[in-house]
Every structure is written in C-alpha cells, then in structure tokens.
Amino acid sequence: MIYKIRIILDTEEDIFRDIEIEASNTLEEFHNSITQAFGFGGSEMASFYTCDQEWTQDEEIALFDMSETGSDVRLMNETSLDDVLTEKSPKLIYVYDFLSMWTFFVELADIVEKENGRPYPNILFSFGELPDSPPEKKFESQSEIEFGDSLDSYDDLDFDENWN
Template sequence: MAILKFRIYFEEDDSVYRDVVIRHKQTFFDLHEIILKAYDFDSKHAATFYRSNDHWQRGREISLERYDKKYKAAPLLMKETTIGTEIHDPNQKFIYVYDFAKNWTFQVELINVSKEENPKVTYPSVVRKEGIPPSQYGTKGLLGERFADIEEKYDLTKGAEGFGEEGEGAGEASDEHEGEEHGSDEEIF
C-alpha cells in the first residue's frame, strides 16, 4: 500500500508547515481531519480542497459537502473520494480552504511516496511541525502556552527588585519633595 507524505503550508507564511502521512486509499475527509489536527483547528466549519497545478491555480473541487453556490462542475465529496484517485503528478498539489468566513487557506503538496508502511504509525499522522501556527479564533502570543509555564516559574506578575512602578521616576520624586531633605536612604535610588 502506498504511503503519501504531504507538506501543508500555511498560505500566508510558508515557513509555517506541517508534514502528514496518509495511505493512498484513505479519503480526502481523512486528510481534512489530519490538517485540522495538525494546526489545532476545530472541525465546526465548511471546507474544500481544490486540485491544483504548479502555479497554485484552483481546479476540480473536492468538497466536504455540496454548498449553496454555483459550481462549474459538481464537486467530488471528501468522504467518497480517495486521495490516490486524484494524484496525477508526482508533485501533485492541492489547495485546502477551511472556514469560508475566515478563509483559512493552505497549500498541500505531495513531497514523497513510499511503499513501506511503518507499523508504529497510525495513518493519517502528523510527522513534522515547523513554525508557529495561526490561532483559529484570535491572537496567540508568540510563546503561547509555554509563556504560562515561564510566568509561573519566575512569577513575572510581581515587580522585580530594583524596578519601580510606572510613574515612580527619580525626576518626579525630586519635584514633589523639592527643598526637603531626606533623613533616610529608603527612597533614594
């Protein structure tokens, strides 16, 4: 059985991508689900694939369902279409669009075909992650969940020793206490 390896690029930043492996007899619905998992997206929205060429032009549509729109040709359905039937080129490309309101677009490129199935892998599977993925419903800090661990470990919520709060500058202190003498070193920087 052929194992297909696809690289799924986030369209807006090609340094962000995920590599997935899938059997050629599995469906586009399986590919759709593993892409969502790879990018930490939910599965609540409409989605479609387009067969593509080397210039990323949209061709035949392979859709999650038939949507209320005009089609040049009736779309194939993801659950009924195996991936192997749509591979016409050793570097076959597809465009994947998820959530038509947000229009998340990914470029899906076949990068390897193997005859050897790895018994340790459950297909489909994510085998490589590069770059920080977009956040489906809003902004995500560059550090994401890791920042919470850092914040907890070093307690970044408290002011660090030697640093005052905003507005506690030395110039303000001398203006407020002009002409006064300090008897102790408590507030002197």
C-alpha cells in the same frame, strides 16, 4: 502506499506540517488530519481544489454538498487521496472556514511503503505556530486604467458606440 505530504499555510512566515497518510484514505480523512495537525476544531466548511504546477485553482472537492438540487460537486468522503494527488499532479489547495479563508498549499513530497506497527495518519514534523487570525489576502488589481486617468478619447477602448 503511504503519502508524505507537506501542508503549508499561505502566510509570509513559514508555518507547515508534514503528515504521512495512507494513499487510499478519503479526502475527508485527510481534512480531519489537517484540522487536527493545525489545531482547528474541524467544524467549519472546507474544500480541496485541484490545481496545476503554478497553483492555479481548478476543480472543487467539498466537505458537504451545499446546493439545493444536489449538484455535480465532488465530495471529500467519496474521493480517495490517490484519485487526486499523484506524482504527475502533486499539488492541491485546501481552504478551511470560508468566512476566515484559511488557505493552505498541499504538496506530495514522497510515496513510501507502509511500516508495520506505525499508526496512520501520522504527523512527521510541525513548524511554526498558527496565528490567532487568518492572514489577510492581498489581491492585485487587474485593471490597467487608473481612476485618475482621463477618458477624453474613446477611440482606444474598442467598443461600438452604436451597439443598440
């Protein structure tokens, strides 16, 4: 089977690539296809992350195991595309170059039969140019207390002042 996948760079502008690739390919082969499609050298660290429908990041699938003890991290070369990308879970997050944090949203668009004589992976469509530097990430504050707020009363903070 052939997966048709859209890979979208996390930017305000539309920058994406549509790739078709064999479902049985490894995530490492898919990683190589993405780096080539976007014009990266492919020499930086990268990871895929499983996620839910709202793009909430879950399990990491790394290019290399960087732990000293050989952890339980799944590796791209040991994981096939159809193990993590299915009709029921059609989304992944892909991060390339952890110093620059190029972040992409990966979504399965269609599953089709393999065409004889067509080479895979294959770039179906390319839209937008990769910027010279990765887009800046804007993080929202999780705190509801502003720095200028007065903390004259500790009664509402729900802690035991005699904790020790």
